Amino acid sequence: MSSIIIICIFVLLVAFKIWMSSPKNIGKFGEKRVARKLDWLSKEYITLNDILLPTSYGTTQIDHIVVSPYGIFVIETKNYKGWIFGHENSEEWKQSLLGKKRFWGWSSEQxxxxxPIRQNAAHARAVKAxxxxxxxYPIIPIVVFADSAELNITTPNHIVINWCNLRSAIKSYRTSCISPEDIKRIVSRISSANITTEGSRESHIRNVQTAQQNRDMAIANGKCPKCGGSLVERRGRYGTFLGCSNYPRCRFTHNL
Structure with a gap:
């Protein structure tokens, strides 16, 4: 009897670990961690979590919006660990993880x-619209990674930080530019625009997946997913990449 109980507990633990390791649940866990950190801000900061706003191309999901007298902070949460490499102008960034231990040392996973800067820029535009x-009103986009992420990125014009630095980054803005009355109007407008109808989140996820598939297919066929131009191989200071033939009108790039 005891062996059956042990087996059941083991199966449940394995199932829970698999459930927790799914990208969706990892992301939700990270958003909850950040939401708890934002709760520690003073009362002059109003936090809105998990907002789904309409856009001209469908919908966009925003992890956190903080409305304050000093600006509107639009926050994108990334619950990633390991080493993160990227440039603010790159289409994609890279995550490097330690893989399995081999007899010659640890392997790595890429x-x-x-x-996420481009992703959050779309969120900021949606809020502005x-x-x-x-x-x-001034909108300040912030990308925040888990504390277990080692950030090796070049972002001189954007805020990309770890969770532990989020509150201090927000509180570094001290110039009042939004009145208490406007704060109430802003919160009310965003809350009323937030899409909460049944099935809206699932529809948003399907649309995002379809857009990603269309993007990947265009790149595989040598076409720019933004303007339809041809992709040509170029070399920059960070290595070889694909760029749109319509540059500088279109600045799409894709790392090789």
Whole structure:
């Protein structure tokens, strides 16, 4: 009887580990961690979590929006560990992880991720569009990675930090530019625009997956997914990459 209980516990633990290791749950866990950190901000900061806004091309999901007298912070959370390599102008960044231990040492795993700066820029534009009828307010995009991530990135014009530095980065903005009345209007406008209908999140995920598939197919066929131009191989200071033939009108790049 005891052996059956042990086996059941083992199976449950394995199932839980598999469930927790899915990208969706890893991402949600990271968003909850960041939300708890934002809860420690003073009352002059109002946090909105997991916002789904309409856009001209469908919908966009924003992890966190912090409205304050000092600006509107649009935060993208990345629950990644290991070494993160990237440039603010790159289409993709890279994640390097220690893999399995071999007799000669540790192997490494390489994974690609979408440039989160570009991803969050789209979120910031969506917020700006939602608020255009009530005013033009400063929007500060921030990309935040897990503390277990070692950031090896070049982003002189953007804020990309670890979780532990998030609150201090937000609090470094001290110039008041939004009145208490406007803060209430901003929060009300974003909250009313937030899409909460049943099935809307699932539809958003399907649209994102379809867009990613179309993008990958275009690149595989040597076409720019942004403008339809031809992709040509170029060499820059960070190595070889694919660039759009319509440069500088189109600045799409893809790492090789």
């Amino acid at each position: 994974h690609k991720l979408r440039n 939602i608020l255009k009828e009530i005013g033009d």
